[in-house]
Amino acid sequence: MKRVVSPCNTTGPYFPREFSDGNEDLTRRDGATARGEHIILAGRVLELEAKPTWNMVLEIWQADANGVYRHPLDPRSAEVDPGFWNWGRARTNQDGWYRFRTVLPGGNLRIPHINCAVLGIGLTRRLVTTIFFAGNMGAAPDPVLDCVVDPELRRRLIARRDPSLDADGAAGYGFDVILRGEGETPFFVD
Amino acid sequence: MKSYEYSPYDDRTQTLRQIDKYNASFRRVPASPLIPRPITLSESTGPVELPRRWNAGKLDLSRVAENGPRAVGQLIRVSGRVTDEDGSPAAGVVMEIWQANAAGKYVHAMDDHAAPLDPNFIGQGRLVTDEDGRYEAFTIKPGAYPVLYSGWWWRPPHIHFSILGLSWMNRFITQIFFPGEPLNETDLLLNGVPSGSLGNDVRERLIFEHGDTVMGDLSYINFRRDFVLRGHRRTPELA
Numbered sequence A: 001m002k003r004v005v006s007p008c009n010t011t012g013p014y015f016p017r018e019f020s021d022g023n024e025d026l027t028r029r030d031g032a033t034a035r036g037e038h039i040i041l042a043g044r045v046l047e048l049e050a051k052p053t054w055n056m057v058l059e060i061w062q063a064d065a066n067g068v069y070r071h072p073l074d075p076r077s078a079e080v081d082p083g084f085w086n087w088g089r090a091r092t093n094q095d096g097w098y099r100f101r102t103v104l105p106g107g108n109l110r111i112p113h114i115n116c117a118v119l120g121i122g123l124t125r126r127l128v129t130t131i132f133f134a135g136n137m138g139a140a141p142d143p144v145l146d147c148v149v150d151p152e153l154r155r156r157l158i159a160r161r162d163p164s165l166d167a168d169g170a171a172g173y174g175f176d177v178i179l180r181g182e183g184e185t186p187f188f189v190d
Numbered sequence B: 001m002k003s004y005e006y007s008p009y010d011d012r013t014q015t016l017r018q019i020d021k022y023n024a025s026f027r028r029v030p031a032s033p034l035i036p037r038p039i040t041l042s043e044s045t046g047p048v049e050l051p052r053r054w055n056a057g058k059l060d061l062s063r064v065a066e067n068g069p070r071a072v073g074q075l076i077r078v079s080g081r082v083t084d085e086d087g088s089p090a091a092g093v094v095m096e097i098w099q100a101n102a103a104g105k106y107v108h109a110m111d112d113h114a115a116p117l118d119p120n121f122i123g124q125g126r127l128v129t130d131e132d133g134r135y136e137a138f139t140i141k142p143g144a145y146p147v148l149y150s151g152w153w154w155r156p157p158h159i160h161f162s163i164l165g166l167s168w169m170n171r172f173i174t175q176i177f178f179p180g181e182p183l184n185e186t187d188l189l190l191n192g193v194p195s196g197s198l199g200n201d202v203r204e205r206l207i208f209e210h211g212d213t214v215m216g217d218l219s220y221i222n223f224r225r226d227f228v229l230r231g232h233r234r235t236p237e238l239a
C-alpha cells in the first residue's frame, strides 16, 4: 500500500551557516576544475515590498557543461565532468544577496537551465523554479519553460549577463528571486 | 536505480503554506498560483554523492569531542526509517539535523535569545542512512525558545531535519516535536495544518513517538520518527 508522504515544515531562521558555506562553488571538485564556461550566478532574494531576506537558503541542481548529470538515471552519467559538482547551496546575506560560482549548463534535450529551490523563514514548503540564460536560449522548445505562457513571466526566468558580477574570469549573470510582490518570480508546482 | 514517478504534494498531507499570525508566510509565499510542469530527467535526477562530499557517517550531537563531556540536558536518542512511498528504504542519503541546546539557544549568529550557550553542544551535524534507510543520533532534548521578531510566541522543543533525498524531487525538510509538551498546543508551525481529520494526521506525523527507555552504562530515552519521501515506482504500462 502506498504510504503517505511526510509533512514538510520550515527551516526556520537558524539553518546552520556551516551547512551552506563551501557549497556555493560547484567548479572545484577533488582537485579538478570544471570544464566549460565558468559563471557567477548571483542576485537578491526579496520578499514583499522588495525587502531583502537574510539567511534564505538556495539550492541548485544542474547538468555539467556537456549536459550530463552525475546520477544513475542519466545514460551518459559515466561521462560527467569529474571537476564539477552539479549541486550547490548558498545563503543570502543581510542585504539579501546570494552568489554561486558554477558553469553554463549544457542542454540534455532541454534548453540549458538550472533547477533552483528556495528554503527559509516563512516558507513551510520549498519554492522551486528554473533559471534559463539570456544568449543561451537555443531553438529547441523546453517542456518546462513552455508551461509559462505569459512572455513577461518567461522573461523573469531568464538570468541576464551582468558584467558588474564578473569575478576571477567568470562571467556574471544576475537573477533576482522575488518571492512575493511586484515582479514576482514564477514558481512551479512541487 | 529505480525509475520514480513524482506526484505533486497533496496539500491535505502537508503543513499549510500560509499560517495565520505567522507573518513571514504572508510576505514570502508567492501570491500567484504555482505553475504545473512536467518532470524531466533534470528534475528526476539529484545529488547522490553528498555523503562522500561531506564525509558524513554517524552522528552524536550530545558532545563535541568523541569521549568528551556530554552537553547539559536530557540525553536522548532519535531514530527511525526513511522510505519512499512504496516503503522501500531511502538508503545512503544524507540527513542534516540541527536544534537548540537545553536552554533553547542555537549556535547561530541570528539567535538573539538571552540564553546561555553550552561549550559541549554545537547542535548541528550530518549522518547517512544505512542500507535499510535507518538513521539514529544521540543528542539532548532541546529547550523551548521565544520567537523574538515575527509574532512573539514560544516555540516548543523541536528538532529540525533536512533529508537530501534520492533526487531533486524528494528533497525534504521538516521539524519534529516532542509528545506531551504544553507549548505544542500554541505553536503556530505545529498547528499550521489543514483542517479536518487529515490535518490531525499531519500534526501527529510532526511529533516523535516516545520510545523505550534504556538503563545501563549509557542511560537515555528513545524518540522515534519515520519519514516517507515523495516518489513511487512507475506503474508498469499494460500492453
Ligand SMILES: [Fe+2]
Binding pocket: A012, A014, B099, B100, B155, B158, B160
Ligand atoms: Fe527551531
